[in-house]
Amino acid sequence: MENTDHTDHDHDSNGHGHEHGDFFSRLLGPRAEIIFAGLAGICLLIGWLGPKLDVLPDPISFGFLLAAYFFGGYYALREALGKILIGQFQIDFLMLVAATGAAILGEWKEGAFLLFLFAIGHALENFAMTRARNAISALADLAPDEALVRRGDTTETVAIDALVIGDVVIVRSNERLPADGFVVSGQSAVNQAPITGESAPVDKRPVADRVKAAENPDTLKSESRVFAGSINGSGSLDVEVTKLSGETTLARVVTMVSEAETRQSPTQSFTKKFERIFVPCVILLAIVTSLAFLVLDETASQSFYRAMAVLVAASPCALAIATPSAILSGVARAARGGVLIKGGAPLESLGRLDSIAFDKTGTLTEGEPRLVDIVPYGDVEEDTLLKVSAAVETLSDHPLAEAVVRDAKSRLGSVPESATNFASITGRGVSARYDGALVHIGKLALFDEVDGAPVPDDLVETVNALSANGRTTMIVRQGERYLGVIGLMDTPREAAKAVIARLHEIGVSRMMMISGDNQNVADAVAREVGLDEAFGDLMPDEKVIKIKSLSEGQGVAMVGDGVNDAPAMANATVGIAMGAAGSDVALETADIALMADDLETLPFAVGLSRATSRIIRQNLWVSLGIVAFLIPATLFGLGIGPAVLIHEGSTLLVVSNALRLLGYNEK
Known part of the structure; x- marks a missing residue:
């Protein structure tokens, strides 16, 4: 399988690397692997039933079993050999060894059954993981390919890549906006949900001073700013372009969410270290098991068969994919809800924190004193x-x-x-x-x-x-x-009190505010919105020191606007920026970015992170439990067929469990 994080295991990446150029993949397309798995099953069925029903001679039946080996093992062998050539040892290789061992023992049907189950398991696993990746790649399709541009007295349709800063694009009713910019003419309600996750359309109106707006577009209010990929309502808008196509908020989100898959969480790092120790131990156990005939009353072939079953049973495929599948699904679901999470580490960390610190101005308050x-x-x-x-x-x-x-x-x-x-x-x-x-x-x-x-x-x-x-x-x-x-x-945000109450319900036990305002002001705002503590009279460097001290021990998340609060957020366990849409600083500095300038998405982000952590724990218990059951079971006689059936079933189970996150809704 193709490795996106450059580690020694492949189950956390894109699936087999065949999509990049082998003959069969070019011939059959992206479904090549599932087609090969199906052919392996058909050949196995014919090769097994032919002699039993006395409709095929043994040589032809054996030919079908060989075909089942080919179709079932082709992609696994191709990938395993490719990895071996660069010095990486794959768990897939253990399965191939087990199938080869079955063939050596004359158990062709059992070996073909192993490869069929392994192939169908991987194909379905890759199909399921592709669902999560498609949720991410679908973001890239939100922006249109062309835009209607007014240049001087003429209008023309140009490719999005041909837009330049200062162009004025015409966006008619119900069209997707082609670029980030600000409204210079017209009024309309724009659905920004694809970018910011806001449930209601946002009314847009022209800026008062076009020249001044163009000089500093990042400071404009949301009523005049628009983003590529959002959907215009019934009015028509003229929008001045402020960012090139590759630099829009949408483009940056797509890039960052895609990169997030390669950023490992603490649990992923742990499982990688565990695999490096565990896989050699499995091989050693299989070697020892193959020599059991020297001390037990059984034949060498029986010991060898049991050793092959141990290889299948102990391969930690479910463990390898347990965390990445949950992280990928969580990141994809968050992006769809207007929350950008930069990888497994902040997603998993936020799910474990019980303390959140808020900046006051512009975060808990309107920011318009x-x-x-x-x-x-x-x-x-x-x-x-x-x-x-x-x-x-x-x-x-x-x-x-x-x-x-x-x-x-x-x-x-x-x-x-x-x-x-x-x-x-x-x-x-x-x-x-x-x-x-x-x-x-x-x-x-x-x-x-x-x-x-x-x-x-x-x-x-x-x-x-x-x-x-x-x-x-x-x-x-x-x-x-x-x-x-x-x-x-500066009045508190209308939603602040309800958000704080909801976070308490979710399980965040300590919430506090850090502010440069005097302590009396900080205390007044904290009381009004329901915070547990308030720290006032803090200089910017003192905010950093305070966050560092709060981060010690259990850790703390810091919520701010991503600009003035960047140093404090950088020193928090998890930095969360509000109103990140269109803000380069917020997108770069925060671990988690709430794209809308709206606190109401914070409980969604925290709840999703907690659900992800919960599913990761469930997946780890299932995957480790199956391995713990199968190893002694195969040592005491469980065959290769049942072992691989349970093995692949557990892998599909953890992936399916992780995919539940794609449908997560805050209750």
Whole structure:
């Protein structure tokens, strides 16, 4: 079988390598192996029944048994020889040795039966595994092959690969979108379920400023962004292309999900190590069993036959495929639900964790704070405080700054844009020169670090009072004069409380929040959404330290937006990014990416991971249990035929069990 993870066993890959060029595969197509298995069964049946029914002479019957050997063993032998030539020892080879041994003993019918069952088992196993892979490869077919492009005054149909950034594509009603981009004209509801897993269509409208949107498309709101592979509703849209065909969110998801199969989970690594020890032990046991006639009252042929049965019984095929089949099915099901899981390790790890840490802004909250308090200090007028604050914050791209500018405009009508020399003081605040003086805006801690007059005690009391009510506060000082404090509030996401409750039901026992906001704000949000703990006043580097400490022992998953939280997520046991669709940083840094900017897919991801871990454990117990039963059974006389029947049955059982994950639905 073809090995995608470059290990010493083949059952976790694509099946036999015949699809790449042998004569029969080219002649018969992808069903060649199942056809050969069927022919092996027909030849075996004729060769066995012919003499019994006295309708065929023995030589012709023997010829059919030889044909059964050929059809049943062709692909296994072809693959085994190919692996031996590169120094890899395959479990398939053990089956071929057993069939050869049966032939040497004159048990041609039994050997042909072994190869037939082995061939049909592998063919069905590969068919089942292909179902899981097709769920992944189907993603690649979501984007159309062509797009209608408006270039100047003309429109033309071009191949998707011919699209360039800045092209405007016309998407009519009920068509699939050909590229990632933003809406420049038209309104419609777009079904993004193939990309983000969102159950309801998302209303789309044009951007306000096309030039500005093109300069930084990753910051656009979901109401204007669209993704290749999603389905337009009843309206018509003009979409400006922001990514080439090979760089779209869909293309990256297809690539990453395909690569995920080769990234091994801890259980896969364990089974590989186990096989390296176990297979040589099987061979040694078979050799010892073949010499049993020296001490037991039986013939050499009887001992040899028993040794061949041991080879069949002890081949850990079910064990080898138990974990990969579950991982592949889990990853495929997750992708269909708008969750990108990068391999077996994060999928299995998330299923075992009972602690999750959340970032606050943009994760548990809407990420769109509102300016709710404007408290001038001394004889300062409210408009002055607001005007100076907005003038400086126009130079910042922080969500809090955008909120200040947006709400100041709504109150004042316009804000000055004459501030200069802007500087961001990480985790503390900002500074800029406005109206001839240096302005500082930020937390209390900022004014302990910069030169100038300390914050007056009565202003500190105002800040503390606002913070106690869940406000994020910013003190404003112009030169040596304190202008006052402004308070902002970021409301929790509507689904946050229900999601936290659902995670508790699933079995996540400890949920916490880490935030750069002060502890009072963090506690207020945590209480509202139902978290167990909140850690506030954390600088970016302190978030990393906190996550590292939480990851010790049982481990912790970290949920964030994948941009500002990338360092913390990288240090968590499992990093989970929200709103990853269209975000290169989120797709690259996270172990698990929730494609929609929606917390509601998190319980699905955790539940699926737990179901995958559960099925992996079931498969391991079944596969090891069958081997534990068959080895002594064959030593005490169980024949090759029944042994291979049980052996192949167990392999199909674990694959079928794993395929149940393709139909997983969160309850």
